[in-house]
Amino acid sequence: MTTEARFRQLLAAVRGLVRCDAAALLRLLPEEGEPVLQPVAVDGLAEEALGRRFPAAAHPRLARLLESGDGLRFAADAGLPDPYDGLLEHQQELEAVHDCMGAPLRVDGRVWGLVTLDALDPHAFDEVGPQRLAAVVRLLEAGIAAEDTIATLARRAAQEQALARAVRRHSPRELLGRSPAMVRLRAEIDTVAASDLTVLILGETGVGKELVAERLHARSTRQDRPLVQINCAALPETLADSELFGHKRGAFTGAVADRVGKFELADGGTLLLDEVGELPLPVQAKLLRVLQSGDVQRPGSDRVQRVDVRVLAATNRDLREEVARGRFRADLYHRLSVYPLRVPALRERGRDVLALAGSFLEENQHRLGARNLRLSPAASQALLAHDWPGNVRELEHLISRAALRALAAAGRAGRWIAIEPEHLGLGEGASVARHAPTDDGTRGVREPGMPRDPIALPVDTTADAGVDTAVDATGLGLRAATEQFQRRWIEDALRRHGGAMAAAAREAGMDRSNFLRLLRRLGIALPR
Structure with missing residues (x-):
């Protein structure tokens, strides 16, 4: 059941205690400045009342009720405009004289809002004394407090669930390295x-x-x-x-x-x-x-x-x-x-690569159930000689592959398993890795702090396709010349594939979304 439905049930109970033609529950909005009241449930009023806001300064009856201690009943000749004139449900014509009473509602010692009761009969509330009005107030305050507790618990549960999904899980890894x-x-x-x-x-x-x-x-x-x-x-x-x-x-x-x-x-x-x-x-x-x-x-x-x-x-x-x-x-x-x-790139950290490799070997050792995965001296030298365009993430994936290969070659019977250079596979795609174009258009070794987002474009792709992608770099910086090359390569690829984005992205070695993002950055018109 929604909050609004529970509030409507409360108003139905109120109308069982007090005979009236309309009842409304209005909440005081937590806004700075003059108080503003908004209906959260109505019974006997048109539904459009729920979309209204009533500034107390513009509605004297509501302002008087907020200031009253225990509520009050307005005299028939009070002469104050009624905020609900024309809003009574099924009202065929406006009747100016009717009975009206209400009271402020408090939760946790603070004014929560108001309850208002209206009747077309100007004598409808003659028998409603202070005790009955106080009973109505107690009923509503208890119901509102219960609803606030339910809403608070629901919000807390939803927040804890969302927090469990969104919180950053602390990994056991540390920032290793003595460089x-x-x-x-x-x-x-x-x-x-x-x-x-x-x-x-x-x-x-x-x-x-x-x-x-x-x-x-x-x-x-x-x-x-x-x-x-x-x-x-x-x-x-x-x-x-x-x-x-x-x-x-x-x-x-x-x-x-x-x-x-x-x-x-x-x-x-x-x-x-x-x-x-x-x-x-x-x-x-x-x-x-x-x-x-x-x-x-x-x-x-x-x-x-x-x-x-x-x-x-x-x-x-x-x-x-x-x-x-x-x-x-x-x-x-x-x-x-x-x-x-x-954060320094891995190529700037010297022998830290061996400490990181040892940490990744330990993780794979437990994950694979292998005994004593070790780097051979030749493998260590190969790691130190590599320029690591993909940084620590590339090293992590490389060690995972090497551990699987070494385990498959040596089996689980030995006391220890050596990772050799052939298990590392550093020659696989090395030319692509070293010269991969980046998100900012540069290739090869970067200046410190420059971004890297490798795009696996084979260096000799255009040569194989027989496409002339020569770039006149006269007067251009490295970034502009590389972007010009990328733009020409992509335009030629799109022409070769008849404007098929997916096919061109596959030739570029990219997923379609990253390929599309690159087109937009380079200002290339998207094919229809």
Whole structure:
């Protein structure tokens, strides 16, 4: 049963105690300024009354009832306009003289709202004394308190369920490594963790930005509160309000129940905005308002809630360049980058690769039920010689594959299993990995802090297809020349496949959604 249905049951019980033609339950809205009352249930009034709001300053009868201690009955000749004139159900014509009474309702010592009783007979309430009116008030207050308790428990249960789904699960992994770059990073994290400053975590794809966020949260004063993560890259603009701020039931088509937003879930804790550089501009504006004021308002709700959230943001994009290109708001960038932290790429960490490989071997050893997975000296040298374009994530996947291959080759009978270079398979697709074009159009080794989002375009694809993709790079920077090459390659691929997006994406070695995003970024007209 809905809250409105339970309130209607309460009004039906009231009409059993007091004979009247209409009864209404009005709630005092928690708005600043003059008090405003909104009907939450009516009995005997037209349904349109539920869509009305009654400012007390514009309705003297309601204002008098709010100020009264135990309620009052208006005299027939009071001369005060009635807020329900013309709203009585099935009323054929307006009758100016009728009986009217009401009382304020209190829950937990605060005024919750009003009950109003109306009758067309001006003597209908002659026999309703203070005791009967007090009984009506007690009945309603008890029912409202019970309903508030039910609603609070339901909200708490929904919030706990949503929190269980959204909370960032702490992995057992640590920020391993003794390289100078990692020592500096851990020192920086420990410096800023105890503060409430907003931190912008920068780094290429796969370097472990999530682990940095976990360490920041674990060493903060909010460590006992949730760490909630939202993937901004998977946040459609149409659902951004609902994901970030929640919504009330009925706020839009399909909103069949109240929803708690990520900011409310993270109240008192930490919110990680992962891939924040992917946010559409309209969503950036809404996010900026919350970061500036700390106030969250669910779509469809009049209630503004203040939240206490420490915000962390992570991105593999160069946000300063995104600002220069008009793809990211400058004010939001400055709001997020109060304390920037750059996570070093794996190629900058020297022998840390061996410590990380050992950790991944330990995980695979337990997962596969294998004995003593070990790197051979030759495999260790091969790992140290690789440039790791996919960073730690690439190393993790490579070690998982190598463990499976070594186990399949050696079996489970030996005391230990050696990972050899042939198990690593570092030669597989090496040319693609080293020269994969990135989201910002660059290839090969990047400057520190530049983003990486590998796109598996084989270097010799265009040569095999017999397509002339030569680029006149005279006067162009590396980024512009690479974008020009990508644009020409994609246009030729679309022509070869008759405009078939899926076929062109397969040739590019990309999934269709990322291929479509690349087309839009390069300004390529989408085929019909």
